[in-house]
Amino acid sequence: MTIYIVRRFFQSLLFILLAALLVYTGVILYMPTGPKWRYDRLIEQYKQLIINQGQDPNVAITSPDLDRIEKMWKVDKPWPLNFFTWLFDPDDTIEQDENFQQVQKGINVDIFGWHLQGSGILTGDLGTSTSASRGAPVSELIADKAGNTLLLVSVSLALSFLIGIPIGVLGAVRKNSLLSHVLTFFSFAGRSIPPFALGLVLVLVLAVVPYQLNKTAGWTWMPYLPASEPYDDGQEGNFLNRIYHLILPAITLAVIQIVWIARYVRSTLLDVLSQDYIRTARAKGLAPRRVIYKHALRNALIPLITIIGLLLPGLISGATIVEQVFSYEGLGMLYYRSLGGSFTTSGLNPDTMPAPIGFPIDFSLAMVMTIMLIAVVAFSNMLADILYAVADPRVSYS
């Protein structure tokens, strides 16, 4: 088992490295408007300038702009060396601070007698944001917003288990009943609407219309939910206020997961119910309730541990859209903006937009967050595999 875990861990690391290499190559080197593209264009422009001035075009070009891109993305090096030096570059150890003083860059430490010196994103230097939040260090941005997203994701995960498991159990126990058909319809319905549209419909039904009734129609008893922000102004420490603001986004995010959980519980429970030991339990005269909840459900829920690992990627990409819809300041919204998603949900008309590409990508933020997302996916897959082996004695990986 230990050997399996260690092997699986290194497999995940290799996957993250390859996926990061793929993303780096696609985004940094081949994307138009990307760093490499801008670098090549700058060089071309400088060459043209030199030729226009009547100088020798083969002279080496130096410019602070080129230097900045080289230092940040290493696009001047051959592939795949540029990727690895972007991760860790032992040669690049000096930078200029705002007073034009030469200062140490990256790390310079001794570990177990090994002298390690260099810079790159592996040393924790994640760069600064360019367009999503201009000038702010990426690591600070991520640390700032992680709490909100963690709260949202965990609340909606808990919510989806609390709702999804009973639905799945009912679907399996009352197979072919009216209730089961209705529940099947709703679980399909949750999958049949884009998450942002579901969020907006919920805002319309639970926030906007009740608000209108409350304020303009004079129904002052009508409660309404807030449609945006993680908390009201000045209520940052108020936990109840946070939960109040969390209701709509958490429900929206949970709906997508509920479908998966309910279907999963239903199919595993149906599988378990058709097994011999259930027939034995029924034959010896146990109450049907006891058979289902004591004997079948317990065994059917074991594989559900693994589904947390499989749900995480979907939760995070769901959070990206849901947080933007509810302007909930978290990692999802940050990621949405760094990928050049449109900044507002209204006021921009797609009919008048010139090209279907959205806003500029914030490359340093987008790269770091994409690799983080890939890492979360890889490690949650690994966790799912390991938990499966731990929870189910029939599975062995040795």
Next chain:
Amino acid sequence: MADAVNPTTIVATDERPTNVEVSQFSLAWQRYRKSRGGMVAFIILLLLTLGIIFVPMLSPFDVHESNPLDSLFPAGKTAFLDSRVHIFGADYLGRDFFTRLFYAGRASLFVSLLAAFVAVVFGTLIGLVAGYYGKWVDTLLMRSTDFMLALPLLPMYIFGVRILVTTTDTRQLLVDTMGGVITTFIVFVLFGWMGVARLVRGSILTLRTLDYIEASRALGASSRRIIFKHLLPNAFAPVFVAATFLVADFIIWEAILAYFIQGIVDPPVPSWGNMLVGGIQYVTRLANLNPFEDIRSYLFLMPNVMIFVTVICINYIGDTMREALDPRSTRV
């Protein structure tokens, strides 16, 4: 598919003593017809498809015809200049919403169908080759499939679209000719084939150890004959089901990408995604007005309804098909 047996032989010997050959698909269709939900979904989707195909004949308006005097007309109102009726009203440029709604199905439903078809063909090929030839071919192909499968879809779609669309030499082809529909198609195929490949490979691995494959090999059948005559038809049932869910996913993803980057289908060409995103402003506008006076929110709700109806029908069809195609299913 642990105990995948050829259902044709079982039924032909057990229940029908005569020599009448019943094909697997007519059997599945018999089972499918028993499900009320599946049949209703099938008929609704069929009507919708016919509507999308014949909308130029059904509607008196042209898709791109804009009558500025009809701007934001409510549902059921007659056009300003003549007696034609806007069934679902008109958008802010005075284009008939009903016509655009159905026309948008071509960019959403049909492109998703086509993308799913190509993805399934590609995935089946990969799965077949990996499962049949085994050894290093299998290892190589399945490792790359697993790699692709574990990549998060959202950034991959967005990066893919951006790399394709903004490259100057492909822009002419991808955006200007068919309004970005080809871009949608390419990214969906590129990141959609992996599930099918794994399914097919799994089926092939169990099927190729069965006796009838051994027998046909002993009779001197070529690899090609074994693959296309014996393996593929029996491995196809789960693929068919997976393909329907793929179509449903693609329709939803088109809408999500439309929200994310203001439409990968270029605006003059309608798609459910970009119509949905175009209608969002009429939802938020309600916040300042009495909701019962301003009823323009159908501009947001109607594309939603179209996506919802289509995708839920596809999901029902897929689910019913899964039961109908399952050889262990007893509902004949």
